[in-house]
Amino acid sequence: MNMKADNKKTEFLLRAVENSYKQIVADITDRTELLFQAVENGDKNAIADITDKGVSVNSQDSLRHTPLFEAVTLGNHDVVRFLIDRWADVNIPEVNGITPLMEAASCGDIGMVELLLASGADTDAADDFGDTAYDYAVNQDFQEVGEMLFLEMNIREKIAV
Template structure:
């Protein structure tokens, strides 16, 4: 990928975040396969992984994790992808993030507390389905 200036990176980041939010996995992953940094954050601190997880797009989450996305990058409100997925009731995504080593104690609120608040503590058990 050619050297990009800050404005170009911001535009590409915004487009990637929108693709993640909308579950356009093939297009999203192409951005990262062509050199956009996996953990790039928008103005709110959100990563593509955060948006895909929050909106329940399992294929996008899986593809980002497979490419090495950091599952613990928190947004500007100190929210983690796994806590967001718990909040939204995205059980499959929670399992994927756990399998990828997500930190249950990071962020505000941490995933452990979010799971307790939303009746999802069973998802965090080592033998969860």
């Protein structure tokens, strides 16, 4: 009889832990979605509040976009700078290997490209098809951005030698 009671207690505790885990996962998912909404709205106070409560500034959605990637896509320099100041990783690629630098280059956003380069963006990173940020800029006919990236790649190559 004691063993039966112990098994019931164990089952109860396991269900409680499983339910708690599911709630924690749901809470994290909800908070991550709130972070992406705050980025979309350009609300730096909300971004700070959400990340201060434990949501990673490098959280990823189903396409592996980070909040930084979203801010780059939206062209919001202030939010990008704010996320970088909160230790956002500028080199996390999305599901197809596209980095924030590639995204900025494909939009021809020279200011964003400069900001990302100054924050350590990798000019040599390639997407799943082997294209770099330089390729993205040139393929979209953003020559000035392409030239900047070409020079940056050469400078970094010389420093590495």
